[in-house]
Amino acid sequence: MKLTLKIWRQGGKYKGEFVSYVLDKVSEHMSFLEMLDVLNEELVEKKETPVSFEHDCREGICGSCDMVINGQPHGPMRGTTTCQLHMRHYNDGDTIVIEPFRAKAFPVIRDLVVDRSSFDRIIQAGGFISVDTGQAQDANNTPIEKTTASEAFDAATCIGCGACVAACPNASAMLFTSAKVAHLSMMPQGKVEAKRRVQAMVKQMDEEGFGMCSNVTACEAECPKEISVENIAKMNREYISAVFGSETSV
Amino acid sequence: MSLTGLFLISFLVIHLIGNLQLLIDDEGEKFNLYAEFMTTNPVIKTVSYLLYFSILLHAVQGWMIWRKNRAARGQGYAVKVTRGAKGNSPKVAKAMGWIGTVVFIFLLLHLYQFWFQMKLDVIEYVEYNGESVKDLYSLVSVTYEDITFVIIYVLSMAVIAFHLLHGFQSAFQTLGLNHKKYTPFIKTVGTLYAILIPLGFAIIPLYMYFLL
Ligand code: HEM
Ligand code: SF4
Ligand code: FES
Numbered sequence: 001m002k003l004t005l006k007i008w009r010q011g012g013k014y015k016g017e018f019v020s021y022v023l024d025k026v027s028e029h030m031s032f033l034e035m036l037d038v039l040n041e042e043l044v045e046k047k048e049t050p051v052s053f054e055h056d057c058r059e060g061i062c063g064s065c066d067m068v069i070n071g072q073p074h075g076p077m078r079g080t081t082t083c084q085l086h087m088r089h090y091n092d093g094d095t096i097v098i099e100p101f102r103a104k105a106f107p108v109i110r111d112l113v114v115d116r117s118s119f120d121r122i123i124q125a126g127g128f129i130s131v132d133t134g135q136a137q138d139a140n141n142t143p144i145e146k147t148t149a150s151e152a153f154d155a156a157t158c159i160g161c162g163a164c165v166a167a168c169p170n171a172s173a174m175l176f177t178s179a180k181v182a183h184l185s186m187m188p189q190g191k192v193e194a195k196r197r198v199q200a201m202v203k204q205m206d207e208e209g210f211g212m213c214s215n216v217t218a219c220e221a222e223c224p225k226e227i228s229v230e231n232i233a234k235m236n237r238e239y240i241s242a243v244f245g246s247e248t249s250v
Numbered sequence: 251m252s253l254t255g256l257f258l259i260s261f262l263v264i265h266l267i268g269n270l271q272l273l274i275d276d277e278g279e280k281f282n283l284y285a286e287f288m289t290t291n292p293v294i295k296t297v298s299y300l301l302y303f304s305i306l307l308h309a310v311q312g313w314m315i316w317r318k319n320r321a322a323r324g325q326g327y328a329v330k331v332t333r334g335a336k337g338n339s340p341k342v343a344k345a346m347g348w349i350g351t352v353v354f355i356f357l358l359l360h361l362y363q364f365w366f367q368m369k370l371d372v373i374e375y376v377e378y379n380g381e382s383v384k385d386l387y388s389l390v391s392v393t394y395e396d397i398t399f400v401i402i403y404v405l406s407m408a409v410i411a412f413h414l415l416h417g418f419q420s421a422f423q424t425l426g427l428n429h430k431k432y433t434p435f436i437k438t439v440g441t442l443y444a445i446l447i448p449l450g451f452a453i454i455p456l457y458m459y460f461l462l
Contacts, residue, residue, distance in 0.1 A: 008328075018328065071331035097329045104324040169332060169344050170319035211322030212315050215420040216343040220335035229335060230428050237426025 001026050001092035005039065008099045011110035012049055018097070028088040032075065033058060033065060035087055052111040058083040060224065063159030066166070067112045068099045073163035073222045081161065081224045101166035105173070105208045116162050118208040119176060123160075125204035126197035127180045133189045142188050155183035157225040164219035164227075170211030175219035177205050178235035179227045185238055195242040199250040202239055251315070252421035254308035259418065259443070261301055266450045273457055278387025279378055286383040289368065309354050316347035342416040349413045356406035363393055391462065394455040403455045407448035414444035 002024045010016040023039050030038070033055050040050035054064040065082040069075040075085040090096065098112065106114040133139070144152075156179075164175035181198050184190035190197075213232060220229045242248060268288065271281040288294050334340035342349070367373050368384060376385040393399050418440030422428065427436070 006328075068327060068329075071327060071329035072333075099327055099329070102323055102325055102327055104322050167332070169323075169340075171322040171324075172319070209322060211319035213424075214315070214319070214343060214346060215416070215423045216332070216340045217335035217338040218332050218340050221333040221340075229423070230430070233423050233426045233428030235426075236424060240426055 001028065001087070001090065001094075003035075003090065003093075004095040006095065006097045007051055007111070009051070009111050010100075010108050011052070014111075016108075026087055026090075028086070028090075030087045031058070031083055032069070032085040032087065033083050052109075052113045054113050055083060060084045061159060063161030063224075066101050066114060066116075066161060066163070068101060068166055070097050073101065073166040074161075074224055078221070079224060079226045081159075084224075101162055103162075103165045103171040103210065105171070105210050106162060106165065114162075116160075118210070119160050119162060119173070121208065122173065122177055122201050122204045123180065126193070126200035127184065129184060129187075129189050129193065131189065131192050144188060148186050152183050152186035155179045155186070155227065155231055158183075158223075158227050159225060161224060163222045163224060165210065167218040167222035168211065168213075169216055169218065170214060172213045172219070173205050173208070173210040174213040174232045174235070175223060175227055175229065177201050178231040181238060182231040182234045185234075194238065195246040195248040196250060198235060198238045198242050199248065202235075203250055251308065251311050252424035254304040254311070255417050255421045257301075257304050258308065259414070259421075262447050266447055269451065269454055272387065272390060272454050278376075278385065278391070281387045282376060282383050282385060283378065285368075285386045289384075305357065309350065312347065312350045342412050343420070346413065346416060349409055352409045353406070353413055356402070356409070359402070360406075363399075364389065391458050394458040397459065400455045400459045404452045407452040411444050411448040414447070415441065418443055 002022065003026055005021045005023060006018045007021065008016070009019045021039060021043075023035070023042070026035055026038070033053070036051060036053060043050045054066060056062040056064045058065075060081045060083060063081070066073070067082055069082070069085075074080060074082045076089065077085055100106075100108050100112045101114050103114075105118040106116055109115050158176060158179035160176065162173075162176070165171050165173050168175075181201055184197060185194040215229070215232075217229050220227065268281075268284055271284055272278070274280050288298075332340045332344060334343070364386065367389060368386065371384075373389060374385045375382045376388075377383075394403070419433075419437050422433075422436050422440075427433075
């Protein structure tokens, strides 16, 4: 199939603008990233700068293939990353607009690549367990009920891609932060630092300049791991109880 | 936001019960006596100051969040599609700032038309059993003889309905109350509330215009 791609180019000779490319002979079996690889090969042959985009695992688990495709982070399919999106969902003659994730807290580095270290700093603020959790066999000795374990696991599937921020009309990072808070606070090992963690992570999230949640639920709709907004309620609950009901302050 | 919102939600129920007395066929006696009680009782007076404060706080916070959230995006998208999670429409949620602002403008008009006239004391008095009270009933019924005000009022109730359709359940989510076990219940109650309460308010001027 033949496609027209309108891609945001920024850096080098590009000031920040959309550039149109026509790409022929796109196979429906290609993934979206493979399609971009083909485009980049053509650009390199023409001695032009290839389009920068991030990728790593190409199997939906690393969360680096960020881009907004025709207005949707990771494209139109629910529960998928860009690397898992295939060209069979497009038709010959389609025009596809590709932009970077947009948020004050995710500045564009080049073309489609944004700096998501604001997420790293949220994790550094409290997204970890610092008590001794022992060796692998100790994990099996820690009693945890099946439903709780599953809920914690669901929250733990967050890959930190940032699609929630990109999709949210307020560029809020509540889904990401709450997935981490909910995951860790449901585990017996994580409960120890729960009161400090939630306050520290929320504080960092606010300092990074993300917007405030107004319960639009666009994050859940676009999340490649289909993390539920129930986690946001869990985090709010935990935050209220940590601020008003505990001695711990951050 | 959620606390002031919920306070306003409970206020609306009381306000509606009070207003429904306008429909009683007694030339406004019950309603006027009720209005007299509401404006003189010290407890109610204290609560009313809390109410004015809540409306202002809610509106100011709403506008501040609205501004902050726009800034958090920075450069906007050339193309943007917003979907909601299953069973949620993002349309009303996205428009809360605008919707709330329309509600605020309506409140200004509404307070000017009735509350301010009461405070200024430019209102007629009536006597019931030797007690002289302000005839708010007549002011209301004269106001809603004008079809323009009836239309403004009814449309404003529709806007409030949309505000509450999102706001009611949103407040619970904000307070951390979202759970498979009771969220369906909150959503049902919220939807019923958001439709029935504004509808109840809207019936009053319609009744006064068409049937009195
Ligand atoms: C004075 C005019 C009003 C303005 C300007 C206004 C504005 C807003 C805004 C902007 C929001 C969204 C907040 C957010 O996205 O986080 C909101 C939420 C809300 N509003 Fe209003 N509103 C007004 C009046 C009312 C009234 C009269 C009620 C109730 C009867 C009400 C109930 C609510 C509720 C329950 C929420 C949800 C709170 C939450 O999500 O935490 N509002 N309002
Ligand atoms: S919550 Fe979902 S959309 Fe947000 S960072 Fe995690 S995986 Fe990505
Ligand atoms: S490249 Fe790893 S999730 Fe897409």
